[in-house]
Amino acid sequence: MGRVALLQVNEVEKSFETVNGKVKALEKIQLDVEKGEFITVIGPSGCGKSTLLKIVAGLDMAHEGSVLLDNRKVTGPSIEKGFIFQEPRLFPWLTAEKNIAANLPVKNKETKESVKQLIELVRLKGFENAYPKELSGGMAQRVAIARALLRNPKVLLLDEPFGALDAFTRSHMQEVLLDIWQNNRTTMLFVTHDIDEAIYLATRVVIMNPRPGTIREVIPVDLPYPRKKTDASFQEIRQRVLSEFEKVEEHQAAAI
Template sequence: MTTSNVLQVSSLSKTFEKPQGKVHVLADLNFQVEPGEFITIIGPSGCGKSTLLKIIAGLDVHYQGSVTLGHAKIDKPGRRQGFIFQEHRLFPWLTVEKNIAADLSLKDPEVRAKVDALISTVRLQGFENAYPRELSGGMSQRVAIARALLRNPEILLLDEPFGALDAFTRNHLQNVLLDIWQQNKTTMILVTHDIDESIYLANRVLIMDAKPGRISRIVPVDLPYPRKRSSSGFQAIRQKVMQEFEQVEHMRRVER
């Protein structure tokens, strides 16, 4: 396998300076993500999941350790990394197609063709000229995903993108995201609090502990797609993840 866009996180630590002293947010994280993998990260609030994503995105460069994509250190935002926030952050004065194009001109035939293709990919045909106020939360997130994909990122980082949505819409968008991943082979890392979502989507689930944030377990999900949450294989992995969480919590109590 090519190493041109392998994500390598090595000895990553992060400290915030607070008036009351230093707060250790991340401590000695080490993991690798292969090209085309789908990784999910779960863990308790405050364990540094979002901070980790921002570092990989180049939005936070004040850390100790090394984060590389291919052979290049990540030290600033760039087109190689796409980022999807929990809030869609669309421009309210632009239509769907113009939000996807953003700073690129729809008069460019190549951009026009890519935007049209992405609108089809995220299942928004017929809403090209709609404004964000006319869209549901799920539709708005699909626009945000299409906008990130237009830049052809090597890795797409998603920070709880479906957290504020109802269960039906959330399940629908999980399937849309899987379709996009399988079509584009884009490496994806998604942060979530939802254990079922993490197993449904991922090749591997990274479980984080808090104070300071660290990777406690990595659980492989060796299930074929499409997956059924009711299947015995799915439930077996869910039970394993829950057991890992219980072990993490037990160790936290012992260490206190």
């Protein structure tokens, strides 16, 4: 008998009501994610990547099909599912340390020690008492990631968390996130538009077709960490992903 995946997305479908009638955003999404995997999801704009993430998080329950986490049906948001948005969404009146702790008592010895460890893990030592307005975009996003990790989620869901960052900061944040993943082995589901980022981070890359969003291909990335984007093995996988994207574009053009 095989292992049961930590996260199971079973025949998920999602439609929206518009002024022009019902529009199907997702169709028959089937995906199993093993504990400790780092899954990246890429596809054209409007293919339902973010919608899928919200369904997995329990933020959108108006869908068909089911999502199971640790073999239990997802029925709404919970601390078992951390969610990182495109922007940090920090409390401006709290320091970095207190934003990480949020509604947990920062003076509690166990919480304080966990916050301290996370600050070191996300490379924010020395900025514990800085307010959000005093942090760069990358630093603020690291606070948001640390806040999600403090709750010890079973899966961390990231919706284009580095999309607004400059190229240098984005590359640095990729390294920070890989450090976190390799230290904690938190299961990750990461949405991005960046093909190189998707390959650089992932154990598997999920490629989606345009609306209605379906899973076109799941490509394993059997490369050791740390990875070099200039390596021939990396470029070989990149070409395979690009080839699938060309088919996605053909699919999109045929649907118009």
